[in-house]
Amino acid sequence: MTATRTHPPAATAPPLEPPAARPPHRRAGRRVGGVGTFTLFGLPSLVLYGYVVLVPIGISVYHSLTNRNPFRPPTRWVGLDNYQKLLVDPGFWKVLTNTIVITVVVTIAANAIGLAVALLLDRRGWLYNLLRGVFFTPVVLSGVVVSVIWQAVLTDDGLLNSTLRGLGVERPPGWLSDPDLALYTLCWIMTWQMIGFCVVVYLAALQGVPADLYEAAAVDGAGPVEKFRHITWPLLAPALTINTVMLLISTFKVYDHVQVITNGGPGDGTTSTIAFDVIQTGLIGNRVGHASAVAVVMLVFVAVVATIVLRLLQRREVTS
Amino acid sequence: MNHSNHGWLRPLVATFVGASFFLPLYLVLANVFKPGKDIIGSPAALPMPPTLHNIEEVLSRPDHLFWYGLVNSIQVTAISIVVLTALSAMCGYYLARNNGLGARVMLVVMLAGLMIPPAVIIQPITEVLRSAGLMTSVVGLVVVNVGYYLPFGVFVFAGFVKTIPVEIEQAAAIDGAGRLRVFWQIVFPLLRPASASVLIFLGVWIWNDFLNPLIILGPAEGTTVTVGIYRAIGEHQADYGSVFALMFLASLPVLIFYLAFQKHFVKGLTAGASKG
Numbered sequence: 001m002t003a004t005r006t007h008p009p010a011a012t013a014p015p016l017e018p019p020a021a022r023p024p025h026r027r028a029g030r031r032v033g034g035v036g037t038f039t040l041f042g043l044p045s046l047v048l049y050g051y052v053v054l055v056p057i058g059i060s061v062y063h064s065l066t067n068r069n070p071f072r073p074p075t076r077w078v079g080l081d082n083y084q085k086l087l088v089d090p091g092f093w094k095v096l097t098n099t100i101v102i103t104v105v106v107t108i109a110a111n112a113i114g115l116a117v118a119l120l121l122d123r124r125g126w127l128y129n130l131l132r133g134v135f136f137t138p139v140v141l142s143g144v145v146v147s148v149i150w151q152a153v154l155t156d157d158g159l160l161n162s163t164l165r166g167l168g169v170e171r172p173p174g175w176l177s178d179p180d181l182a183l184y185t186l187c188w189i190m191t192w193q194m195i196g197f198c199v200v201v202y203l204a205a206l207q208g209v210p211a212d213l214y215e216a217a218a219v220d221g222a223g224p225v226e227k228f229r230h231i232t233w234p235l236l237a238p239a240l241t242i243n244t245v246m247l248l249i250s251t252f253k254v255y256d257h258v259q260v261i262t263n264g265g266p267g268d269g270t271t272s273t274i275a276f277d278v279i280q281t282g283l284i285g286n287r288v289g290h291a292s293a294v295a296v297v298m299l300v301f302v303a304v305v306a307t308i309v310l311r312l313l314q315r316r317e318v319t320s
Numbered sequence: 321m322n323h324s325n326h327g328w329l330r331p332l333v334a335t336f337v338g339a340s341f342f343l344p345l346y347l348v349l350a351n352v353f354k355p356g357k358d359i360i361g362s363p364a365a366l367p368m369p370p371t372l373h374n375i376e377e378v379l380s381r382p383d384h385l386f387w388y389g390l391v392n393s394i395q396v397t398a399i400s401i402v403v404l405t406a407l408s409a410m411c412g413y414y415l416a417r418n419n420g421l422g423a424r425v426m427l428v429v430m431l432a433g434l435m436i437p438p439a440v441i442i443q444p445i446t447e448v449l450r451s452a453g454l455m456t457s458v459v460g461l462v463v464v465n466v467g468y469y470l471p472f473g474v475f476v477f478a479g480f481v482k483t484i485p486v487e488i489e490q491a492a493a494i495d496g497a498g499r500l501r502v503f504w505q506i507v508f509p510l511l512r513p514a515s516a517s518v519l520i521f522l523g524v525w526i527w528n529d530f531l532n533p534l535i536i537l538g539p540a541e542g543t544t545v546t547v548g549i550y551r552a553i554g555e556h557q558a559d560y561g562s563v564f565a566l567m568f569l570a571s572l573p574v575l576i577f578y579l580a581f582q583k584h585f586v587k588g589l590t591a592g593a594s595k596g
Contacts, residue, residue, distance in 0.1 A: 001509075016444075035497055045407045045470050046426065052467025053433050056444035105582035120334050127331055131338040133582070137345060139577045142528030142546045145567045148553060149344045152560060159347060159363055192341075225531070244433075256530040259418040260550065277440035282443045283535070295440045306432045 057299060061293035071286050071289060082293035092294065094269055095277040098183060099298075102254060102273060105187040106194065107247040113191065114198020114243065115236070121199065122206045132203065142194070143256030150189045151176070151261050179270040182262055186271050192259060194250065198243045205239035206232065223289035245309055255279070274298045330372045352568045374565035385552065386569060389545035392537070393573075395458055397526045400465040404519050408473025413503060415474065416481035422528065427478065442535055449536065456538040464536060465526055467559060473494040473518045480514035481507070500517065516584035520577070527574050546571035 064082055068075045086092045117135060121128045135144070138146055153159045154175040164172040175185045213231050256273045258264060264272035266278065272280070274294060282291025326522050351359045353370035377387050390470075406475065415427045438445075445464060446455060454460030492502045543551065545566075581592040 007487075013335050033560075039412065041410040041503075042423070042426065045411035045474070048407070048463070048467040049430060049433065049470050050467075051448065052427075052435065052440065052445060052464050054442040055448055057436075059444035059447060060441060116479060117337065120330065123330065127334065133579075134338050134342050136578070137342075137575070140524050140528075140574045141571055142530065142549075142574075144528075144530050144546055144549050145571055148549065148563065148567060149348055153347065154343055163364075168391075168456055192344075195341075199444065250436050252435050253439070254436065255439045259530075260553070275437040279439050279442070279531075286441065291443065293445075299436065302435045302437075303432055306435050310428070310431060 005298045036101065051145050060292045060295045060299070063288050068288040068292075070287050070288065075289075078289070082289050083297075085290070086293055086297065091269055092277075095272045095294075095295075097273050098269075098271060099252075099273045099275075101183060102187055102190065103248065103251045105184070106242060106251045107189045109187070110194040110198050110247055111240065111243055114249060115193050115202050117195065118202035122203060133201045133269045134202065138193045139196045141193070143254075144260055146189065146193050147257050147260035150192075154185060176262060177266050179267045182266055182271050186261060188259060191255060192252065194247060197246060201237065201239045201242050203237050204281045209235050236310075243313060248305065248309060251303075274301075326421065348567060352564045354561065356559065359560050365396060374561040377562050378569060379564045383544075384453065385548050386545065387567060389548040389570070392458065392533075392542055393527055393544040393546070394463065396461050396533070397523055400460050400469070400526050401519050401522050403462070403466050403471050404469055404516055404522055408470050408518060409477050411516065412474040412477025412479075413481050413507060413511075416478040417486065423548070427474075430471045430474050433468075434475060436469060438531055442511060442531060446535065455536065458537070460534055461536045464532055465529075468532075469522050469525070472522065475509060476514050476518050480511055482523050484510050513584065515537040516581065520581050520584060524574050524576060 025302055028139040036225045040057045065079060066075050067078050067081070100106060116247060121131055121135075146312050150159070155161075156174055156177055159174075161172040161173070173181060176182050214227060217227050217231060253275065254273060258273055264270075264276055271279070275298075278295050278298070281294070285291075347363060350365070350367050351363060351375055353372070354365075355371055355373060358365070358367075411430075415423050415430075422521060425529035449455045449460045449464070452460075462535055488510070489502050489507060492506045493499075497505070527544075528546055529544070530550065534547045534550070537543055537547070549563070549567055549570055552563055
């Protein structure tokens with residue numbers, strides 16, 4: 001792992017000026033390592049993480065190789081049957097695509113809008129402080145609350161459409177009832193909730209850009225676009241990474257919004273995500289074998305994305 | 321900084337964008353203080369005169385949905401975040417200061433857990449909890465919260481520990497302080513920005529959690545305020561007044577929490593991540 005290798009001085013190298021009187025045998029006691037330290041510092045966390053995350057993953061893998069359904073015993077070993085069925089199951093490809101669409105759209109949209117708003121609010125004064133608070137508020141609200149709010153606004157005879165009708169639009173769009181539109185409406189609601197996080201992180205980065213850089217660029221005759229491209233944007237890179245990681249973490253997990261707003265519909269799974277599908281088929285539909293196979297595919301997918309993200313983080317560490 | 325003739329443009333655009341963004345929240349706030357018939361009739365109007373009827377109704381529900389939920393939410397959130405901060409600070413410190421193969425593998429395995437959706441593993445989690453007799457209990461929910469959110473704490477602390485010079489600990493160790501004492505008395509106070517971020521983020525996330533309390537607490541032992549909102553929409557779909565009032569009351573603690581700790585919200589996170 002390159003991340004740890006870039007910091008050898010902190011972790012392994014002896015202090016630059018070792019005190020002459022130090023007895024050599026005390027080195028081991030000072031090092032953070034060894035079985036004793038692990039038992040004290042690492043083991044409790046590893047045990048709990050293993051109990052809540054790793055063991056359940058193992059159980060999922062095991063179930064995915066059976067036809068388990070608690071209400072239809074006996075449970076038999078079916079090998080890779082569940083996975084083979086998934087390959088030709090259009091419903092599975094639908095939820096997989098939906099999950100990817102939501103993740104990609106929300107991550108890009110929240111970053112882009114968040115950056116635009118941050119550039120707009122990058123000034124001192126009470127107005128900008130107040131507006132920053134306004135944008136951040138949805139971040140601390142629960143997905144359930146945000147879902148109920150937007151549902152009231154966007155249902156067919158909700159506040160938005162009654163306003164549109166009042167303005168003379170005869171057939172306003174069915175934001176949540178049109179199967180072609182509902183997924184993107186859902187993306188917008190999640191984006192709305194996450195914009196504020198990006199705004200705050202980008203603002204922190206923007207306000208950390210040294211003013212003399214801009215002054216020097218102005219002396220050299222750089223315009224606003226060149227200043228953004230050559231000064232602001234490169235210095236925003238760490239903020240972009242933080243935002244992307246946080247957005248990936250939260251969009252992959254999205255369950256609340258789907259459950260409360262669309263319940264997977266309209267129609268057959270048009271807005272269902274993998275997380276939602278696993279609950280529907282496994283916990284509610286009792287088809288544990290099938291649901292576990294979907295879960296395992298999702299976990300592999302998560303592992304691939306997590307690896308890419310970790311690489312990204314490390315590359316940034318190396319360059320900074 | 322802005323010497324152009326368009327100095328008035330920025331505040332104007334910013335106010336307009338902010339107001340449009342805030343509109344959905346305004347609709348809830350305004351209707352919390354409005355009688356039911358006005359919510360349907362003129363949803364966007366200001367509540368004039370404001371009424372506390374909706375809030376009183378939620379607070380005096382015969383099934384005590386809000387009060388039971390509040391007690392559960394406070395218990396679960398408080399215990400979970402205290403345990404999480406202590407454990408993930410120690411673990412993050414250990415993994416950041418350790419270059420061995422085992423520690424490196426453990427860090428990767430933990431960070432991979434950052435993105436696992438709880439929905440995907442909740443079914444086997446219920447099996448594990450049931451076999452330990454922890455289903456439908458607050459203890460069970462706390463255990464799951466701690467195990468599940470540890471990677472986030474470790475991620476933040478491990479990043480932050482690397483910004484602290486190791487010489488400080490070495491000096492303390494030379495004075496003969498034990499490992500635990502060095503950590504709690506010398507390292508942990510230096511991690512304050514990271515601790516603040518972890519406490520605040522996890523506090524908000526756990527308070528707002530929906531799926532885990534819904535399934536682990538179940539209907540028997542009562543529920544949290546967040547799940548309570550979901551139950552309330554099922555009961556009276558049309559009564560926006562009391563649903564909005566419940567949402568308002570359930571969100572009030574996190575909003576106050578956020579306003580009080582605003583400054584620390586992102587500081588620890590960005591400091592740890594940008595210095596690597």
